[in-house]
Amino acid sequence: MYVDVHWNTKAVIDSMGIGVSVFDRDMNLTIWNQKYIEIFEKPPREIYPGVPFRHLLQCEKNRGDFPGDIDKHLAELARNLKQNETVVMEFRTRQGKVISSTHAPMPGGGFVGTHLDISAQTLAAERIEHAALHDTLTGLPNRLAFNSRISKVFDEDATPGHSTVLMLLDLDRFKSVNDTFGHPVGDELLEVVTDRLRGCVRTSDMIARIGGDEFAIILEAPTNVTRETATGIAAAILREVQRPFIIAGNTINIGVSIGISIMPLDETDPERVIKDVDKALYRAKHGGRNRYEFI
Secondary structure (H helix, E strand, O other): OOOOHHHHHHHHHHOOOOEEEEEOOOOEEEEEOHHHHHHHOOOHHHOOOOOEHHHHHHHHHHHOOOOOOHHHHHHHHHHHHHOOOOEEEEEEOOOOOEEEEEEEEOOOOOEEEEEEEOHHHHHHHHHHHHHHHEOOOOOOEOHHHHHHHHHHHHHOOOOOOEEEEEEEEEEEOHHHHHHHHOHHHHHHHHHHHHHHHHOOOOOOOEEEEOOOOEEEEEEEEEHHHHHHHHHHHHHHHHHHHHOOEEEOOEEEOOEEEEEEEEOOOOOOOHHHHHHHHHHHHHHHHHOOOOOEEEO
């Protein structure tokens, strides 16, 4: 009995729950299924027998759905397939969809692609990672993220002509806010303090919440103006935190004490630097509060 193998293969591919695309040795499309079209959100006119893979990628790039360099991607893919290697890549489309594509070589040339929309899994993983590295109240990086960042400062080569500054901040009279107005007011106060701190630094600087009312800032500045930059930011933070806060109808006045270190180039132990900055913070707090001290 005669069986149309091509039709039979197409029927199987169409029934699959993943996107499938098959290309010949010249990288022209020969077989595909509806799921492939849906995952890549391809318009009907873009898909037809014999359409070159390059054209498909170019159309995706024109829509903002392909982030890479087409020539480089095709060259690497051809090289890997020729070596009988399977190629796996993930990319994010303009709409935020995350697609995983696997291209496997076929005997005699050509390759078959399988494609999955892994947006939900990726988003879940990103949320877990974000939760592990960020404070739930303020959204700032937490102590774990701070420790990772400060370690990188010592592990990586510094930017030429730049120095790294570490600041440790401790809010003054915060405990009395919780005792007088309750923890919900204290929590809202921390959120507003966070907003004010963000306004004092650049987007490239790191602010972390490392304790109940303790914060840390890591920043880079040109070496010839590092101290001036740190002083200016510290002074701005003092001004902002000393301004009255209106929380739940209550006028609240607090302050902040700051310890500052310009990272020494010959230091290799981040824990030692943190301890030294903590001592400077202690001097600021016990020397009158609402002030900063360099180590």
